[in-house]
Amino acid sequence: MKTDAEPVKHSLPEGVPSGKEYYERSLTVALLRARESTMRRFKKYADAHNLSLPQWRVLRALADGDPLDAGTLCQRCVILPPSLTRILRAMSERGLIQGVSCQDARRHMVTLTPAGQALFETLVGQSEISRKEIDAAFGPERMQTLLDMLNELRDLTEALPASD
Amino acid sequence: MKTDAEPVKHSLPEGVPSGKEYYERSLTVALLRARESTMRRFKKYADAHNLSLPQWRVLRALADGDPLDAGTLCQRCVILPPSLTRILRAMSERGLIQGVSCQDARRHMVTLTPAGQALFETLVGQSEISRKEIDAAFGPERMQTLLDMLNELRDLTEALPASD
DNA sequence: TATTGTTATACTCTATAACTATA
């Protein structure tokens, strides 16, 4: 059962631009939509290797060989602890990562195995064309500026006093 | 049972910056992390009104009173059709949106009810302090530039030829 | 026959709290 009604024009709060303009002025929405449109071009590479996007982030975060603990991975990869536990187990069972002994036995440190490193390099290689395509279309210098702004916005927002 | 190993330094592919530098050069990761850190500051307002983030996006997309069809909402709000069906049903049951009759009976057009419009205005008002806080910290002019770049990146990436 | 949206289904992630082990 559908309730129908004629469209009614509402008014936005003072100073808020209307329609598409208002919606596109939302920072969080703009970030989400930009990520969706760019990520769409890369997802197929991860799919082809049966890697979820969170798993790919973990692979990349570990790519230079420095072991990281679970807490750091949670933060850098934007994954909640319970999800990371599952993801690390799955990646470990696939032989992509391995545990690393650590002074503090509470910490779960992991690093890539050679197989994990090889998969990372394969994925980076395969996705390079798509990356360059976007880079060229947007302009390499502006892309650089955009990346710097995004990272600065993140650092700066995390440094703001807690708002609760 | 945990398999431990000593850390092994791997080498990144040619021309790829190492460690945190490499990871922070990933556009999609930077977009995700920037969204996470900014969204965290707004989520509590949506939570307080029992609105999920996708529901809030739908509310905002409809905020100027122009009725939209399901397909447009899916695209603008980055929600897949099966999820949107559920979301629209829930919002309709809460009295936040209502159906609008349409020439093409295949299209599911919706608009905000007065209650939905009122909730939108309440949320915008409550979150304004957090928005201004981030805006001031980052710099209003740079924020404007960032928003323009994000929207342009999205339009431009969507206009690129299909890559499959 | 193509398009729009819903339903069905399985999987993954989100989110919170409770629990374990270590410091």
Next chain:
DNA sequence: TATAGTTATAGAGTATAACAATA
């Protein structure tokens, strides 16, 4: 007592295919 992570559990989103209704 505080910290790091895991487990438990419920809920929501993701994703694909199959279906229904309309154009």
